[in-house]
Amino acid sequence: MTAAPNDTTGAKKPVDAKDTLTAKTVAERLSKNQKDKDKAEEELSEEDQQLVSELEMLLERLKESDTSLHRPALESLRTTIRTSTSSMTSVPKPLKYLRPHYHTLVDLFNKWTEGPDKTALADILSVLGMTYADENTRDCLKYRLLGSSGEDDIASWGHEYVRHLCSEISYENSRRTEQEQPVDDLRSLGFKLVPFCLQHNAEHDAVDLLIELEAIDRIPDYVDQNNYARVGLYMLSCVNLLTPPDDVNFLRAARCIYRQFGTPAQALPLSMRIGDLDLIQEDFDSARSPAEKKQLAFLLARQQMLPRQAEEEGLQDEDLLKCLCNTQLSEHFIALARELEVYEPKTPEDIYKTHFENSRTTTNVDSARQNLASTFVNAFVNAGFGHDKLMVPSDAAGDANGGPNAWIYKNKDQGMMSAAASLGTILLWDMERGLTEIDKYLYASEEFIKAGALLAIGLVNVGIRSEMDPALALLADYLENPSPLLKQMASVGLGMAYAGSNREDIIALLSPAIGNIDGGSMELASLSALSAGMVAVGSGHAELASTILETLTERSDTDLGSTFARFMGLGLALLYMGRQDAAEATLAVLKAIEHPVGAQVGVLVHACAYAGTGNVLKVQDMLHLCSDHLDPEKDNDQHQGFAVLGVAIIAMGEEIGSEMALRSFNHLMHYGESVIRRAVPLAIGLLCASNPQVHVLETLSKYSHDNDNDVAINAIFAMGLVGAGTNNARLAQMLRQLASYYYRDANSLFMVRLAQGLVHMGKGTMTLNPFHADRTLLSPTALAGLLVPLLAFTDSRKLILGNSHYLLYYLVRAMYPRFLITLDEDLKPLNVTVRVGQAVDVVGQAGKPKTITGFQTHSTPVLLGHGERAELATEEYLPLTQTLEGFVILKKNPDYEEEETL
Numbered sequence: 049m050t051a052a053p054n055d056t057t058g059a060k061k062p063v064d065a066k067d068t069l070t071a072k073t074v075a076e077r078l079s080k081n082q083k084d085k086d087k088a089e090e091e092l093s094e095e096d097q098q099l100v101s102e103l104e105m106l107l108e109r110l111k112e113s114d115t116s117l118h119r120p121a122l123e124s125l126r127t128t129i130r131t132s133t134s135s136m137t138s139v140p141k142p143l144k145y146l147r148p149h150y151h152t153l154v155d156l157f158n159k160w161t162e163g164p165d166k167t168a169l170a171d172i173l174s175v176l177g178m179t180y181a182d183e184n185t186r187d188c189l190k191y192r193l194l195g196s197s198g199e200d201d202i203a204s205w206g207h208e209y210v211r212h213l214c215s216e217i218s219y220e221n222s223r224r225t226e227q228e229q230p231v232d233d234l235r236s237l238g239f240k241l242v243p244f245c246l247q248h249n250a251e252h253d254a255v256d257l258l259i260e261l262e263a264i265d266r267i268p269d270y271v272d273q274n275n276y277a278r279v280g281l282y283m284l285s286c287v288n289l290l291t292p293p294d295d296v297n298f299l300r301a302a303r304c305i306y307r308q309f310g311t312p313a314q315a316l317p318l319s320m321r322i323g324d325l326d327l328i329q330e331d332f333d334s335a336r337s338p339a340e341k342k343q344l345a346f347l348l349a350r351q352q353m354l355p356r357q358a359e360e361e362g363l364q365d366e367d368l369l370k371c372l373c374n375t376q377l378s379e380h381f382i383a384l385a386r387e388l389e390v391y392e393p394k395t396p397e398d399i400y401k402t403h404f405e406n407s408r409t410t411t412n413v414d415s416a417r418q419n420l421a422s423t424f425v426n427a428f429v430n431a432g433f434g435h436d437k438l439m440v441p442s443d444a445a446g447d448a449n450g451g452p453n454a455w456i457y458k459n460k461d462q463g464m465m466s467a468a469a470s471l472g473t474i475l476l477w478d479m480e481r482g483l484t485e486i487d488k489y490l491y492a493s494e495e496f497i498k499a500g501a502l503l504a505i506g507l508v509n510v511g512i513r514s515e516m517d518p519a520l521a522l523l524a525d526y527l528e529n530p531s532p533l534l535k536q537m538a539s540v541g542l543g544m545a546y547a548g549s550n551r552e553d554i555i556a557l558l559s560p561a562i563g564n565i566d567g568g569s570m571e572l573a574s575l576s577a578l579s580a581g582m583v584a585v586g587s588g589h590a591e592l593a594s595t596i597l598e599t600l601t602e603r604s605d606t607d608l609g610s611t612f613a614r615f616m617g618l619g620l621a622l623l624y625m626g627r628q629d630a631a632e633a634t635l636a637v638l639k640a641i642e643h644p645v646g647a648q649v650g651v652l653v654h655a656c657a658y659a660g661t662g663n664v665l666k667v668q669d670m671l672h673l674c675s676d677h678l679d680p681e682k683d684n685d686q687h688q689g690f691a692v693l694g695v696a697i698i699a700m701g702e703e704i705g706s707e708m709a710l711r712s713f714n715h716l717m718h719y720g721e722s723v724i725r726r727a728v729p730l731a732i733g734l735l736c737a738s739n740p741q742v743h744v745l746e747t748l749s750k751y752s753h754d755n756d757n758d759v760a761i762n763a764i765f766a767m768g769l770v771g772a773g774t775n776n777a778r779l780a781q782m783l784r785q786l787a788s789y790y791y792r793d794a795n796s797l798f799m800v801r802l803a804q805g806l807v808h809m810g811k812g813t814m815t816l817n818p819f820h821a822d823r824t825l826l827s828p829t830a831l832a833g834l835l836v837p838l839l840a841f842t843d844s845r846k847l848i849l850g851n852s853h854y855l856l857y858y859l860v861r862a863m864y865p866r867f868l869i870t871l872d873e874d875l876k877p878l879n880v881t882v883r884v885g886q887a888v889d890v891v892g893q894a895g896k897p898k899t900i901t902g903f904q905t906h907s908t909p910v911l912l913g914h915g916e917r918a919e920l921a922t923e924e925y926l927p928l929t930q931t932l933e934g935f936v937i938l939k940k941n942p943d944y945e946e947e948e949t950l
Contacts, residue, residue, distance in 0.1 A: 122169060170194040188212055302318055354549075377511065432863075473857065502541050523538045540575055600641060631653050667709065700735050726756065726762055729751050749767070769816065836858035870909070870938050871937050888900060
């Protein structure tokens, strides 16, 4: 019986010879392939064969003892290499055919005596060493240092050679620096390569080389009118990636370039980032025309800064003072509202749209908590418009008797205070009318209404300066009032009104309450310290810092355990905003405080000192604090929550750092303790303020349903922060769904309403993002305003959901219209067409790339979203600043007029 064809049990299957390849067969085949390859290489074209013969002949001449043959041979070799051409992906043929002879040439070089011939051979070896030298020998650099040193001699070998040389100089410089060897020859050679790089669209190579040589201050000597803009742009993009003091050195060098070739409007933002008042005054004085000076004044006003001359001597020019003091902001903002047809007031119900919610939430119960929510929503939505339907109706301000408005009495106690204070937000920036409206509330019989009016006075003055100092005149007397509440609100109002002014007289008024250990409450002392810190933000005020530190050291443990102690710490931290290493001495003192508040304040000071820098090492320090697993019953772990906020404070403003921080928050949410988890949504809100990215909204929406109610409440507030002033429809829908979900939870519903008010803040015309000037400049006062409510939410039940909801008004400090308004040289509105689109990063790109994409053409005034950029769509006018946002002054283009006449 024969086996079936598929039967494996029968006879053995015959073996195919093709299936067995022995090692010997494989070797033979590989050898054959190599021989075929070698044969193909040997079969050179006639032209290539001639080149090989010519090169070999030249090499033979170099080996001759007759030195008179060397020079012509070297010149021929040099010319052959230089004139050769190749594709971008292949090595030039002369270099390719000289490869086998590289070590022969090295031996010849070592034998020859010093002289021009040896120098010329060194040049050729340097070029050959670029591709054929052994790894890590840096022969290209070695022989270049031994060869000719003229700039033309180096440049004639081409761009790729210069780039390779730059990289070898960088490596060699690092090695010598570590071993403390001299680097003068490397610096000398590097300075010869920089002009070549700048002239051949390799500005980034030139800057990188000077970084390695620690000579970035030399860059202004090499740039010209054609490349200064590209060099400056690349340098500014590097600043966030550098460690101190290199970052400040870069800013100073870039400022020198802009002072040399650009405009004062390009140099001034850099001086403000450096924080040097002398440089700011220098830039301000360098304006070439009155119109340019007004443009600089607008830039300073946005950053809440005054040039030293204006502070000390006063300015006589009224128009310039208007720009510096922001007095026309309200007028222009209301004109924008009319233009966009959003001037009519909106009620909280217009925002809630309860008819879209589940019917079970539409109850008519007039609860104090919901009325309080409506107070804040009404204030935020109608902020800056000067009228609403609850507090300042258009037809009649207040009731018929001129007394306090009826809406105030629909609130209780502190709710009445917040309602009265909302006047300051509604009348924001309108100092004259605002103070008139608020004044009558100062005579109310209820202390809470009086206190709210004091806070309103501070709010209405936010971002506005006046020589009359109405806020100081009205509030100063109340600091001596026997009522603790009125004292507190007077100090809060002063902090709001004069934030960033660094005025000694205001600090002197607030300081006694900080140091009054025997008679003053911790709440008053903390709020006074916070206000003083806001006034002197970023100044490093030594005397004030000493006062706060002394108070923290001497206060009892009971006082330091108060929920308000964190605001005293924040007041101290604000003094060191952006000052980096200057905070080291204060941090050392805080470490000596045994109470847990020392660690908490230390984290805040550390974070504020590096705010917006993107410093990776400091972010790691903050994350390291979060990695400790503490027992809340035994250890105070509040500093870990502050450390989470610290990550966002440091990483914000730098895109890559922000993305990495968001990923870290995801891990902290999974593995962190409850105090960390509660702070994560707040940190996300700060990181993405007024920037509603879809993935961020989805993340916060998930957290808003968290089992921990505190996490959910903070996530809902963060949703409001992220969408603040954007009218984001997706987010508005999410919040309506949350209102249905939390209809039985008064606290959560209060927070949903508040978030809805923030999303529609200013009816979609404002932003809370503290960055401006094309996201390059951080406003310290705006960041301070954001940090206060965020810190309050780390213990929301005792503060925001308790009786301290007025802390939400600190957000007003960060509010600013996100408009572009164009003015003529006499500061009159000038409507022109502009293109508005998504900003494109053009750093290091060749030519003149487009800076925006997906643009639409509008007529000014226009609104700018986060990440959007505007450019003029007409050549009739020239802007006096490169960054088109806020107030921009235009001047007539003289060339355009000539074209018209032609």
